[in-house]
Amino acid sequence: MSQTITIDPVTRLEGHGKITIQLNEQGEVADAHFHVTQVRGFEKFSEGRPFYEMPSLMARICGICPVSHLIASAKACEAIMSVRIPHTAAQLRRILNLAQMVQSHALSFFYLSSPDLLLGMESDPANRHVFGVAAANPELGRGGIALRRFGQHIIELLGNKRIHPGWVVPGGVTEPLTPEKRDEILRMIPEAYANIKLALSAYKQIADTFKPEIEVFGNFASLYMGLVNDDESIEFTDGALRLIDATGQIVEDGITANRFTEAIGEAVEPYSYTKFAYYKPLGYPAGSYRVGPLARLNIVKSMGTPLADQELAQFKQLAGGPVQGSFHYHHARLIEILYGIEKIEQILSDPLILDKHVRAVAGVNRLEGAGQAEAPRGTLHHHYKVDENGLITWANLIIATGQNNNAMNQGVLQAAKHYIRGGKFTEGILNRVEAVVRTFDPCLSCSTHAIGQMPLVISLQSADGAIIDQITR
Amino acid sequence: MTLEPIPCLILACGNPLREDDGLGPWLATQVAGQFPTDARLRILAPQQWTPELAEEVARAQAILFVDCEANATPGAIRLTPVEPAGEIPRMLSHQLSASDLLALSRDYYGTLPRTALLLSIGAGSLEMREGFSSAVKSALPDAENVLVGTILRLLNAPPQPATPRPASAAAENGSGHNPEDAAADSDAPSGGPQNAATV
Numbered sequence: 072m073s074q075t076i077t078i079d080p081v082t083r084l085e086g087h088g089k090i091t092i093q094l095n096e097q098g099e100v101a102d103a104h105f106h107v108t109q110v111r112g113f114e115k116f117s118e119g120r121p122f123y124e125m126p127s128l129m130a131r132i133c134g135i136c137p138v139s140h141l142i143a144s145a146k147a148c149e150a151i152m153s154v155r156i157p158h159t160a161a162q163l164r165r166i167l168n169l170a171q172m173v174q175s176h177a178l179s180f181f182y183l184s185s186p187d188l189l190l191g192m193e194s195d196p197a198n199r200h201v202f203g204v205a206a207a208n209p210e211l212g213r214g215g216i217a218l219r220r221f222g223q224h225i226i227e228l229l230g231n232k233r234i235h236p237g238w239v240v241p242g243g244v245t246e247p248l249t250p251e252k253r254d255e256i257l258r259m260i261p262e263a264y265a266n267i268k269l270a271l272s273a274y275k276q277i278a279d280t281f282k283p284e285i286e287v288f289g290n291f292a293s294l295y296m297g298l299v300n301d302d303e304s305i306e307f308t309d310g311a312l313r314l315i316d317a318t319g320q321i322v323e324d325g326i327t328a329n330r331f332t333e334a335i336g337e338a339v340e341p342y343s344y345t346k347f348a349y350y351k352p353l354g355y356p357a358g359s360y361r362v363g364p365l366a367r368l369n370i371v372k373s374m375g376t377p378l379a380d381q382e383l384a385q386f387k388q389l390a391g392g393p394v395q396g397s398f399h400y401h402h403a404r405l406i407e408i409l410y411g412i413e414k415i416e417q418i419l420s421d422p423l424i425l426d427k428h429v430r431a432v433a434g435v436n437r438l439e440g441a442g443q444a445e446a447p448r449g450t451l452h453h454h455y456k457v458d459e460n461g462l463i464t465w466a467n468l469i470i471a472t473g474q475n476n477n478a479m480n481q482g483v484l485q486a487a488k489h490y491i492r493g494g495k496f497t498e499g500i501l502n503r504v505e506a507v508v509r510t511f512d513p514c515l516s517c518s519t520h521a522i523g524q525m526p527l528v529i530s531l532q533s534a535d536g537a538i539i540d541q542i543t544r
Numbered sequence: 545m546t547l548e549p550i551p552c553l554i555l556a557c558g559n560p561l562r563e564d565d566g567l568g569p570w571l572a573t574q575v576a577g578q579f580p581t582d583a584r585l586r587i588l589a590p591q592q593w594t595p596e597l598a599e600e601v602a603r604a605q606a607i608l609f610v611d612c613e614a615n616a617t618p619g620a621i622r623l624t625p626v627e628p629a630g631e632i633p634r635m636l637s638h639q640l641s642a643s644d645l646l647a648l649s650r651d652y653y654g655t656l657p658r659t660a661l662l663l664s665i666g667a668g669s670l671e672m673r674e675g676f677s678s679a680v681k682s683a684l685p686d687a688e689n690v691l692v693g694t695i696l697r698l699l700n701a702p703p704q705p706a707t708p709r710p711a712s713a714a715a716e717n718g719s720g721h722n723p724e725d726a727a728a729d730s731d732a733p734s735g736g737p738q739n740a741a742t743v
Binding site: 182201202205206209212213216217219220223233234 | 590591595596598599647648651652653
């Protein structure tokens with residue numbers, strides 16, 4: 072009799088998720104799925120709202136990456152207004168987006184994943200949390216907390232709030248940067264460098280002990296997508312999208328927000344509320360791709376900052392072409408934190424950074440607009456249609472977790488097939504299956520547009536669908 | 545980076561869009577208005593207590609947590625000492641208790657505030673709306689008096705070492721408070737804090 076394992080809820084994720092693993096008659100893994108089990112509905116209830124309210128409404132999708140939604144939404148609104156925002160506003164948005172990336176990556180690495188990395192996948196689950204990290208390596212844990220503070224404090228300084236700042240608006244930002252705030256950010260930079268260097272050094276030592284996991288944690292050929300600048304360096308706020316294949320060849324370049332839906336389609340599966348994005352010319356599922364830190368580092372030629380470029384050069388040595396193993400998302404995340412700190416420092420030296428002209432004003436000049444940005448987890452796309460009064464008639468959001476959805480499912484299946492044999496599994500094995508999902512750092516609240524805690528469920532089902540075993544966190 | 549010590553940290557939490565859950569931020573705002581220029585006081589009122597707040601707790605010489613309590617008589621005001629958590633919850637990235645934060649401060653930074661108190665008010669309703677239930681609305685003046693009285697007492701407590709005490713001191717005492725503070729608690733203003741006082 073075949074069986075199904077259910078992991079419900081998947082723990083240490085942003086949102087609610089569930090994993091089911093189906094076993095065949097011989098007890099081998101036949102199939103596995105990562106289910107996103109919550110529904111939000113932001114696209115629907117934004118209908119009828121004035122377009123200029125969209126950034127602050129859309130930011131409420133998430134408490135971790137509201138800045139990405141603010142920025143992608145504001146850019147979609149600016150397409151409707153047909154305005155180009157002032158240079159200083161664009162630079163200040165970059166700082167805000169990078170600060171959010173730093174704090175979000177710090178949460179993912181230090182709070183959610185480092186318990187597995189420091190204590191081991193088989194360690195006592197009762198200790199796999201931030202207190203366990205404190206016992207294993209308090210200096211690293213303090214560094215993580217300080218990096219979170221660094222990013223959040225910059226967001227608070229610029230937007231006057233740590234979460235859901237209303238500072239980014241269609242046309243730019245509401246207030247210029249003051250010299251006092253600039254200097255306060257600059258004073259935090261040296262400590263941030265020290266903390267990320269400590270984390271990178273610790274990770275490189277730890278990673279060697281996870282070679283078996285690196286081999287089977289979502290390690291497969293795929294396409295990769297992310298924003299790049301004209302000079303092929305990494306970009307989070309502007310630029311255009313590049314898609315590469317598993318050999319590193321560019322499949323399509325220069326995908327601007329208004330061309331996004333020409334290139335990218337969305338499929339649905341019966342087991343998840345999150346959609347599955349794919350590259351249209353290859354169809355679904357062959358056109359599935361990965362986004363986020365691993366993809367961004369795979370598509371760029373440089374980071375554009377000296378210290379992060381040194382790290383990128385080392386990272387690219389991990390493989391002859393694009394780095395395929397999803398375990399390396401952790402490493403890529405840390406390199407992006409380093410980049411974020413360097414880039415913020417660079418931008419603050421822009422002679423125009425204190426310029427007072429930070430907002431362009433216009434009404435409705437087009438009835439449709441799209442905007443895109445890199446959220447910590449990957450590419451984020453907002454697309455709106457309005458009537459002549461500027462009221463939203465239709466909205467669609469294609470978020471990073473949806474774009475990684477097929478890859479997460481492939482990764483779960485790969486790990487489940489490797490570790491579960493003859494219908495036998497342990498808590499440590501199920502933790503590894505969960506940890507595959509954590510490498511992607513999915514944000515399920517964003518992807519389904521739940522109220523409650525953030526728990527994952529794993530269940531084991533027989534061939535006839537009966538639940539044989541279930542673990543609920 | 546050396547973080548400056550905070551003589552008195554008020555750490556409230558709550559969501560003003562969930563009715564009585566918003567009383568922590570409301571009380572924090574009232575206190576900020578009453579002590580606008582006192583540099584010894586730091587007031588924070590996030591929606592939830594998250595792990596990074598352990599750094600703030602570690603800087604505090606005295607800390608007063610302020611929160612509503614779902615499983616208490618609506619409007620009941622309690623001021624109680626807080627100890628570092630013994631049992632650790634499983635899901636910790638987004639929401640911690642006052643005890644959890646003290647334990648994180650101890651484990652990550654090796655320090656604990658000299659005094660740690662929790663002012664809690666029983667919630668009457670946590671529905672999705674602004675404002676307060678009638679029971680909490682009636683209790684707010686008393687809660688504010690207790691809060692202000694406790695802050696004044698903490699700020700005027702006898703001089704202490706410049707940095708918070710090491711966690712090892714707590715371990716020696718087997719408690720999150722040193723004996724002098726227990727004595728200070730008993731000297732609370734009338735109607736104000738006692739150890740585990742219900743007001």
